[in-house]
Amino acid sequence: MKKSTVSTSEANESGIENKETDGLNQRQIIVKRFFKHKAAVASLITLISIFVVVYTSLGITIGFSKFKFSIPGWWPYKITEIDPEGAMENICNGGVAGCPTLDLAPSFLDGDGIRFGAHPFGTDIIGTDYFALVMRGAQQSILVMLIVGILGIVIGTVIGAIAGYFGGVVDAVLMRLTDMFLVTPTIVIGAVIGFRFGNLGVVPLAIMLGLFAWMGLARFVRTEFLTLREREFVDAARVAGASDRRIIFKHILPNAIGIIVVVGTLLLSGAILAETALSYLGFGVRPPDVSLGLLISEYQGSFSISPWLFWWPGTLIILIALCINFIGDGLRDAFDPRQRRHLTMKDRKKARELSEASA
Amino acid sequence: MSTTNQPVLQVSKFNIDFWVEGVWYPAAIDMNFDVQAGKVLAIVGESGSGKTSIAMGLMDLLASNARVSGSVKVNGVEMVGAKKSLLRKTRGADVAYIFQEPMTALNPLYTIGFQIVETLRTHFDMGPQEARTRAIELITMVEIPNPEGSFDKYPHQLSGGQRQRAMIAQSLACDPGLLVADEPTTALDVTVQAEILDLIRNLRDKLNSAILLITHDMGVVADLADHILVMKDGLTVEYGTSDQIFNRPERPYTQELLAAVPKLGSVAVRQLQPELVGLPPVLKLQNVSIEYPKKGRVPAFRAVTDFSLEIFPGEIVGLVGESGSGKTTVGRAAIGLLPAVEGKIEIVGRDITKPTPQELREIRRFTGIVFQDPGSSLNPRLPIGESIGEPLLLSGDAKGKELDRRVEDLLDSVELPKSYRNRYPHELSGGQRQRVGIARALALTPSLLIADEPTSALDVSVQARFLDLLQNLQDKLKFACLFITHDLAVVDILSHRIAVMQDGRLVEVGTRDQILKNPREDYTKRLIGAVPVPNPEAQRIRREARLASK
Numbered sequence: 001m002k003k004s005t006v007s008t009s010e011a012n013e014s015g016i017e018n019k020e021t022d023g024l025n026q027r028q029i030i031v032k033r034f035f036k037h038k039a040a041v042a043s044l045i046t047l048i049s050i051f052v053v054v055y056t057s058l059g060i061t062i063g064f065s066k067f068k069f070s071i072p073g074w075w076p077y078k079i080t081e082i083d084p085e086g087a088m089e090n091i092c093n094g095g096v097a098g099c100p101t102l103d104l105a106p107s108f109l110d111g112d113g114i115r116f117g118a119h120p121f122g123t124d125i126i127g128t129d130y131f132a133l134v135m136r137g138a139q140q141s142i143l144v145m146l147i148v149g150i151l152g153i154v155i156g157t158v159i160g161a162i163a164g165y166f167g168g169v170v171d172a173v174l175m176r177l178t179d180m181f182l183v184t185p186t187i188v189i190g191a192v193i194g195f196r197f198g199n200l201g202v203v204p205l206a207i208m209l210g211l212f213a214w215m216g217l218a219r220f221v222r223t224e225f226l227t228l229r230e231r232e233f234v235d236a237a238r239v240a241g242a243s244d245r246r247i248i249f250k251h252i253l254p255n256a257i258g259i260i261v262v263v264g265t266l267l268l269s270g271a272i273l274a275e276t277a278l279s280y281l282g283f284g285v286r287p288p289d290v291s292l293g294l295l296i297s298e299y300q301g302s303f304s305i306s307p308w309l310f311w312w313p314g315t316l317i318i319l320i321a322l323c324i325n326f327i328g329d330g331l332r333d334a335f336d337p338r339q340r341r342h343l344t345m346k347d348r349k350k351a352r353e354l355s356e357a358s359a
Numbered sequence: 360m361s362t363t364n365q366p367v368l369q370v371s372k373f374n375i376d377f378w379v380e381g382v383w384y385p386a387a388i389d390m391n392f393d394v395q396a397g398k399v400l401a402i403v404g405e406s407g408s409g410k411t412s413i414a415m416g417l418m419d420l421l422a423s424n425a426r427v428s429g430s431v432k433v434n435g436v437e438m439v440g441a442k443k444s445l446l447r448k449t450r451g452a453d454v455a456y457i458f459q460e461p462m463t464a465l466n467p468l469y470t471i472g473f474q475i476v477e478t479l480r481t482h483f484d485m486g487p488q489e490a491r492t493r494a495i496e497l498i499t500m501v502e503i504p505n506p507e508g509s510f511d512k513y514p515h516q517l518s519g520g521q522r523q524r525a526m527i528a529q530s531l532a533c534d535p536g537l538l539v540a541d542e543p544t545t546a547l548d549v550t551v552q553a554e555i556l557d558l559i560r561n562l563r564d565k566l567n568s569a570i571l572l573i574t575h576d577m578g579v580v581a582d583l584a585d586h587i588l589v590m591k592d593g594l595t596v597e598y599g600t601s602d603q604i605f606n607r608p609e610r611p612y613t614q615e616l617l618a619a620v621p622k623l624g625s626v627a628v629r630q631l632q633p634e635l636v637g638l639p640p641v642l643k644l645q646n647v648s649i650e651y652p653k654k655g656r657v658p659a660f661r662a663v664t665d666f667s668l669e670i671f672p673g674e675i676v677g678l679v680g681e682s683g684s685g686k687t688t689v690g691r692a693a694i695g696l697l698p699a700v701e702g703k704i705e706i707v708g709r710d711i712t713k714p715t716p717q718e719l720r721e722i723r724r725f726t727g728i729v730f731q732d733p734g735s736s737l738n739p740r741l742p743i744g745e746s747i748g749e750p751l752l753l754s755g756d757a758k759g760k761e762l763d764r765r766v767e768d769l770l771d772s773v774e775l776p777k778s779y780r781n782r783y784p785h786e787l788s789g790g791q792r793q794r795v796g797i798a799r800a801l802a803l804t805p806s807l808l809i810a811d812e813p814t815s816a817l818d819v820s821v822q823a824r825f826l827d828l829l830q831n832l833q834d835k836l837k838f839a840c841l842f843i844t845h846d847l848a849v850v851d852i853l854s855h856r857i858a859v860m861q862d863g864r865l866v867e868v869g870t871r872d873q874i875l876k877n878p879r880e881d882y883t884k885r886l887i888g889a890v891p892v893p894n895p896e897a898q899r900i901r902r903e904a905r906l907a908s909k
Contacts, residue, residue, distance in 0.1 A: 232736035240750035241723040254740040
C-alpha cells in the first residue's frame with residue numbers, strides 16, 4: 001500500500017467533550033473537579049477547622065499508662081475541675097445556673113454585644129466547664145471514627161480485592177464470610193463489643209468496632225475488581241509478565257481508588273454515628289472518659305432545664321457527619337469521569353454575554 | 360407525505376456549539392443541506408467531525424451545554440426554537456431515529472413488541488389490540504423471522520441484526536417522513552450489515568421516506584446514498600451527488616478520505632523474504648479445542664473446535680471471521696492466556712497447551728499482543744512510558760536510565776514524540792493509543808505478534824497510517840504475526856495468508872489471492888460478497904449479483 005498522505009490531525013480526534021481535561025493528568029483532573037463542588041470544599045474547610053480547634057484547645061495525650069506524652073492546649077479549664085472561679089454565677093433567664101456566656105447577637109439586638117465570656121458553652125450541673133467537656137468528647141469521638149474508618153477501609157479493600165481478583169473458591173469463601181458478618185445486626189455486635197471492651201478505653205473499643213465495619217466496602221471493591229479484571233490492560237500486564245500481586249496493587253487498585261474513597265467516607269460518618277449511638281446506650285465509652293454520645297446520654301435528664309448541655313455535642317456530631325458526607329459526595333463527582341456537568345445559572349449567564357459580545 | 364416538491368428536511372445556516380469551561384466550541388458550522396422524499400443523504404466524516412451532533416441537533420436532543428442556531432425545517436415547519444410540545448409531536452411521528460447500538464437503544468426490560476406498541480399508542484389514538492396487530496405488521500415488514508413469536512421476545516433474546524431490525528420497526532411505527540440513521544450498521548458483521556442495508560433500501564422504495572444516513576464507512580455510503588455531504592471539524596468540505604463525490608471529488612480532503620479506504624485486491628501480493636523461507640513454524644496449533652469452563656449452572660462453552668494453523672517466521676496470517684466465531688479466543692490461546700482442552704499449542708518449539716506459570720514466563724519473551732480497544736488496553740492511571748516499559752522491567756532486561764532510553768526508542772519507532780513518555784492515555788487519540796499498544800507489544804522484540812482487531816476502533820485515515828506503520832515495523836523486525844480482524848480489506852493489504860473461521864471451526868486457509876479471488880467454500884464467498892466497496896457502480900453490480908445468487 002502506498003504511503004498514505006491523509007492529513008487528518010489525530011489530535012482532534014478526541015473531540016469536544018475532552019476539552020475540559022486537555023493537558024491535565026489524572027490527579028489534576030480530580031482535584032479540579034473536586035474544587036468545583038462548592039459544598040464539598042466548604043465542608044472540607046469546616047471539618048479541618050473543627051479538627052484544629054478540637055485538638056489544640058485541650059491538647060493531646062499520646063501513649064499508654066507509663067509512657068505518656070502530652071502537648072498542652074490553649075483552653076484554661078480542664079474536664080476534672082469543678083466550679084472553676086465561680087462559673088455557676090452566670091445565671092440566665094428563669095434562674096438556671098451555668099448558662100453559656102457565648103453571645104453572638106450584636107449589641108443593637110439585645111444590648112449585650114458579641115462576647116465569648118469565661119464559659120462560652122456554659123457549665124454542667126456540677127460546674128465543670130462544658131467547652132472543655134465537649135472538646136474532650138469530640139477528641140474521643142473523632143479518634144474512634146478514624147480508627148474504625150482506617151481499619152474498615154484496609155480490611156474491606158484487601159478482602160474485596162482478593163475475592164474479586166482470584167474469584168472461584170477464594171471468592172466464595174470470602175464472600176460467605178462477609179455474609180456472616182453482615183447478617184448480624186450492627187447494634188447487637190456493638191453492644192457485645194461495648195460490654196466486653198468498653199471498660200478498656202477508647203482505642204481497644206475502636207479497634208474492635210473497626211473489625212466489624214468492613215463488609216460493605218469489601219463488596220463494593222469486589223464488584224469493582226470483577227469489572228476491572230476483565231479490562232484489556234490487565235491482560236496486557238499479564239502478558240508483560242506481571243505477578244498477581246503487581247497486577248492487584250499496581251494496575252487494578254489505583255483504578256478502584258474512586259470507589260474506595262467514596263465508600264470510605266461514608267464508613268467514616270457511619271462510624272462516628274455508631275460510636276455516638278453505642279455510647280448513648282451505655283455500651284461505648286465509659287465515664288470518667290467522655291465522648292459526644294456519652295455527653296448526650298449523661299445530660300438527657302436536664303434537657304428541659306439546661307438544653308445547651310444537649311445542643312453543643314449534638315450540633316458537633318451533626319456537623320462532622322454532614323461535612324464528611326458532603327466531602328464524600330464531592331469525591332464521588334470528582335472520581336466519576338462519566339459525570340456530565342450541567343450548566344449552572346452562572347455558566348448560562350456568562351455564555352449569553354459571550355455570544356452577545358461576539359454577535 | 361407532501362404532494363409538492365418541497366424537501367422533507369431543509370437545513371440552512373445551521374450551527375451547533377458546545378459550552379465547555381467558559382468557551383463556546385463549535386461542533387457544526389454553517390451547515391446547509393436538504394433531503395427530498397425517497398432520497399438518501401449521507402453525512403460522512405471521521406470521528407469528532409460533528410456528524411452525530413448534527414443528527415441529534417436537528418430535533419433538539421443535545422445535552423444542556425449545547426446551543427443551536429439557524430434553521431431546520433421539517434415539512435416546512437421550523438424546528439429551531441420550537442415549543443417543546445411541537446418537538447415532541449414531531450419526534451417519532453415525522454422524524455424517527457435509528458441508533459448505532461441496538462442493545463443500548465432498546466430497553467432490556469421490555470419486549471420489543473411492547474416498545475413498538477408504546478410508540479404507536481403515544482402518537483395515535485389506538486387500542487391495545489389494534490396496536491398489537493400493527494406492531495406485528497411492522498415486525499413482518501422488517502423481516503424478523505416468526506413475527507408473532509418475536510413480538511414477545513426481549514432484546515437479549517434476539518441476535519444483533521434482529522435487534523437492529525426491531526429498532527427499525529419501532530422507528531417506522533408512525534410512517535416518518537424522515538428517518539435519521541446514525542451509524543446503523545457499525546456494530547454489525549458484514550453479512551448482517553448487507554442485509555440491513557438491503558432492508559433500508561427496500562423500505563425507502565416502499566415508504567418513500569427521506570433518509571439521513573450518518574456514517575464513516577464509504578462502502579455503506581456507496582451502497583445507499585443519492586447525495587453526500589463530507590464533513591471535517593464541523594465544516595462542510597464537499598456536498599454533491601453520489602456520482603460527483605465518488606468519481607469527481609474536488610476537495611483534497613475528500614480525495615484523501617477515498618484513497619484511505621482499503622479496497623479489495625488493490626495491492627500486490629506480499630512475498631515472504633527469501634531468507635526466511637523453510638524455517639520451522641513460530642506458532643503451531645494442532646487440532647486445538649478451547650472451552651470456557653462452566654460457571655454455576657451455565658454449562659461449559661466450546662468456543663473453538665479442532666482448529667489447526669501454523670505461522671512461519673516473518674509471515675502475517677490474517678484470521679477472519681464474524682463476531683462470535685472464536686477468532687479472539689484463538690488469539691488468546693496462542694499467547695497462553697487461555698488453556699486448550701484438546702490438541703496441542705506450540706510457540707517457538709515450546710508446548711504451552713496447558714501452561715504452568717513458569718512456562719508462561721518463558722514464552723512472554725517471544726510473544727506480544729496488541730488489543731482491540733485502545734481505550735481499555737492501557738492502564739488509565741499509568742503514564743504511557745511506564746506501560747511500554749513494563750515488559751522490559753519485569754523481564755529484567757532494563758532498569759533506570761537504560762529503561763528510559765529503550766522506552767524512548769520504542770516511542771520513536773512507532774512515530775510518537777519522545778516527550779509523550781509522561782503523558783496519560785486519556786490525553787492521546789485512539790490512533791496514538793493503538794501505536795502505544797504496538798510499542799508495548801514489541802518492547803521485547805518478540806518472534807510472534809498477535810494483533811486482535813487493532814484497527815476496528817479507528818477511522819479510515821488513522822487506520823491507513825496504523826497499517827503502514829505495522830508493515831514497516833514488520834519488514835524491519837521480521838516478526839510473525841497473527842492478525843485477527845473482521846475486515847477483509849485490511850487483511851488484503853497486510854497478509855501473506857488468510858484463515859477464515861466460522862462458529863469456532865476453520866473454514867479454509869490459503870494464500871491471500873487464493874482466498875480472496877478463488878474462495879472454495881460458500882461461507883468465504885458470502886463473506887467476500889457482503890463487503891461493500893466504496894464505488895456506487897461497482898457496489899450496485901455486486902449487490903445485484905449477491906441478491907441474484909440468493
